[in-house]
Amino acid sequence: MEERFIAKKAPKNLQEFTSRWEAPSNIALVKYWGKSEPQLPKNASLSFTLSRAKTQTEVVFSPLEKPNKKVQFSLIFEGKEVLSFRTKLETFFERILPYQSFLAHYKLTIKSQNTFPHSSGIASSASSMAALAACLVDFESNFTSFSEEEKLAKTSFLARLGSGSACRSVQGPLMAWGVHPLVKNGSDLLAVPVTNSHPIFASYHDTILLIDKGQKQVSSTLGHKLMYNHPYAEQRFVQADAHLAQLLPILQQGNVDGFISIVEKEALQLHAMMMTSDPYFILMHPNTLSVIQKIWAFRKETGTSVCFTLDAGANVHVLYPNEVASQTKQFIDAELLQYCENRQCVHDTVGAGIKKY
Numbered sequence: 001m002e003e004r005f006i007a008k009k010a011p012k013n014l015q016e017f018t019s020r021w022e023a024p025s026n027i028a029l030v031k032y033w034g035k036s037e038p039q040l041p042k043n044a045s046l047s048f049t050l051s052r053a054k055t056q057t058e059v060v061f062s063p064l065e066k067p068n069k070k071v072q073f074s075l076i077f078e079g080k081e082v083l084s085f086r087t088k089l090e091t092f093f094e095r096i097l098p099y100q101s102f103l104a105h106y107k108l109t110i111k112s113q114n115t116f117p118h119s120s121g122i123a124s125s126a127s128s129m130a131a132l133a134a135c136l137v138d139f140e141s142n143f144t145s146f147s148e149e150e151k152l153a154k155t156s157f158l159a160r161l162g163s164g165s166a167c168r169s170v171q172g173p174l175m176a177w178g179v180h181p182l183v184k185n186g187s188d189l190l191a192v193p194v195t196n197s198h199p200i201f202a203s204y205h206d207t208i209l210l211i212d213k214g215q216k217q218v219s220s221t222l223g224h225k226l227m228y229n230h231p232y233a234e235q236r237f238v239q240a241d242a243h244l245a246q247l248l249p250i251l252q253q254g255n256v257d258g259f260i261s262i263v264e265k266e267a268l269q270l271h272a273m274m275m276t277s278d279p280y281f282i283l284m285h286p287n288t289l290s291v292i293q294k295i296w297a298f299r300k301e302t303g304t305s306v307c308f309t310l311d312a313g314a315n316v317h318v319l320y321p322n323e324v325a326s327q328t329k330q331f332i333d334a335e336l337l338q339y340c341e342n343r344q345c346v347h348d349t350v351g352a353g354i355k356k357y
Contacts, residue, residue, distance in 0.1 A: 001098060002189060005157050010102040011143045014063035019138040023130035023159075023354045025053040025116070026168045027206055027309060027317050029263050030244045031270045032178065034227030034237065038095060039164050040188045042227065043240040044180035046247065047165070048319075049172025050206060051351025053116040055124065057131035060109040061139055071097060073108040092129070092162040099158065100136060116208070116346055125220065129162030130155070130169035134354045155354065156190035164224075167191040171353040173202055174251065180241060182248050198254030201350070203322040207332055208346040211287045211339060212314040220312050226277035236273055240266070256321060260299075260307040263319065267310040274312070285314040287339035292316070294335050304328060322349075 032045035064072065071093035075085055089110075097103060110132065114124055137146075137155045146154070152170055159166035160177075167190050168175040174194040176183045185192050227233045243262050250258035274281045288310070295308050295318065306320040306328050318336070320328045329347070337343040 002157070005099050005154055007100050007102060007140055007144060009143050010105070014105055016063065017061045017139055017142065018058065019061070019135040020056070020058045020357050021131050021134035021138060021354055022054050022056040022357045023127045023134060023166075023169045024050045024172070024351050025055075025124065025127040026050060026165065026172075026175065027311065027319075028165065028168075029259075029266065029309065030240055030247060031266050032164065032240070033224065033270055033273055034230075034233055035164055035224050039160050041164060041178045042233070043237040044176060044178030044183060044186060044244050045165075045168070045240070046174065046176045046194065046244055047168045048201075048204060048206065049169060049175060049351050049353055050348045051172075052348045053114075053127070053208065053346055055112055055114050055127035055131045056357060057110065057112045057128065057135055059111075059132065059135040059139070061106045062109065063106055067104040069104065070094070071103045071108065072106075073110055075110045075112070077111075078113045088125075088162070092132075095161040096136070096158050099154075100140060102140070103136075125163035126159075126166040126169045129166035130159045130354060132162065133159035133166070134170070138356075153190055160190060163220075165220075169353065173197075173204075173350040173352065176244075180244055182245050194248070194251065197251040200254045200256065200321050200323075201251055201259075204350045205318075205320050205322060205325050205328070206348045206350070207318040207320075207329070208348060209291060209316040209318060209332075209336055209340050210344040210346070211285055211291070211316060211341060213341050213344070223274060223277075223281075223312050226279075227273070230273065230277055232273065232276060236269065239269065256305045260305065263309050264307050267308060270312070271310060283313055284310070288314045288316060291318075291336055291339050294339075298331055298335070302327075304331075306331070 026047040026049045028045050028047045030046045032041040034042035133155045137151055156167040156170040168177050171193050175191040176194050177191040180186045247262045304324050309317045
C-alpha cells in the first residue's frame with residue numbers, strides 16, 4: 001500500500017456529485033512491454049501526450065443507503081452498455097478501493113465516449129482510464145485538500161491501476177513512467193513530465209493512419225503477459241532503458257535525426273517481441289509495411305524529417321515537426337491514405353493532458 005495516496009477523509013454528508021473530464025491518448029516513443037503486479041513496468045517508457053484523440057467521461061456519484069464491499073457502477077460507452085468492459089473496470093475498482101474507500105458509499109454512473117475508434121491501435125484504455133481517474137480525484141477534492149501537483153500525482157497513480165500507460169495521459173507534452181537513472185523523480189507508480197526538451201518537440205504532429213479499425217488480434221493485457229517467459233525479455237528491458245538514456249539528450253538538443261532513429265527502432269522492436277513470443281503474433285498488416293516503406297522512401301528522397309511509430313496493432317503513427325507539416329500532409333494524402341481503411345486517418349498534435357469539459 002502506498003500510504004500517501006490513501007484518502008484520509010470521507011464526505012460527511014453524502015450528496016450526489018457529477019464530474020466531467022477528458023483525457024487524451026498518448027503514443028509511446030520508448031515502449032514498455034512487460035509488467036508485474038500491480039501494474040508496475042519492467043522498464044521505463046516515454047511518450048508524447050496527444051491532444052485530439054481523447055476520451056470524454058462523465059461520472060455521477062449517487063449516495064447509497066448502505067455501503068458495499070465492492071464499488072457499484074454502470075457504464076454507458078458511446079450510448080450503449082458494453083458488458084465486455086465490466087471485468088476490466090471491476091478489477092480497477094478493486095485495486096483502487098483501498099485508496100478511495102469512500103467509493104463504497106456511492107453508485108457510479110459512468111458515461112464515456114471517444115473521439116477515435118476504440119481498440120484500433122490508438123491507446124483508448126489509456127485515455128479512458130485517465131479520464132475516469134480524473135473524475136474520481138475531482139470528487140475526492142471536495143473533501144480533501146489537494147495541491148494541484150498532488151491531484152495530478154494521485155490521478156496518474158490511480159489511472160495506472162486501470163491501464164499502465166494511462167498514467168502518461170494525465171499531463172504532457174512529454175511524459176516518463178518508470179524508474180530510470182536519468183529521469184528526475186522517475187517512478188513506477190506514476191508518470192512524471194520530462195522537462196527541458198527542445199521547442200521543436202512541443203509542436204510535433206502525429207497523424208494516425210487507421211489501417212485496421214477492427215478489434216486488435218491480441219489485447220495489450222495478454223501481450224504483456226507473454227513477456228513473462230519470453231526468451232528475449234530481459235535483454236529487451238535493458239535495451240529500452242538504454243534507448244531512453246539516448247533519447248533524453250536528443251530531445252534536449254532538438255536532434256530530429258537522432259529522434260527518428262530511436263523511435264523507429266523502438267516500434268519495430270516492440271513488434272519483434274510479439275513475433276517471437278509463445279504464442280506468437282504478427283499484428284502488422286501488409287498495408288502497415290507498405291506505409292513504412294513509403295515513409296522511408298519519402299524521407300530519403302526529400303530529406304523531410306518524418307518518421308513512424310507503432311503501438312500493439314496495425315495502425316501507423318506518422319510523426320513530424322510542425323515546420324514540415326504542410327509538405328508531410330500532402331504526402332500522406334497522396335501516398336499513404338490509400339492504405340487506410342476508407343482512407344481514414346486522425347490528424348493529431350502533441351498536447352497537455354487532462355482537462356474539465
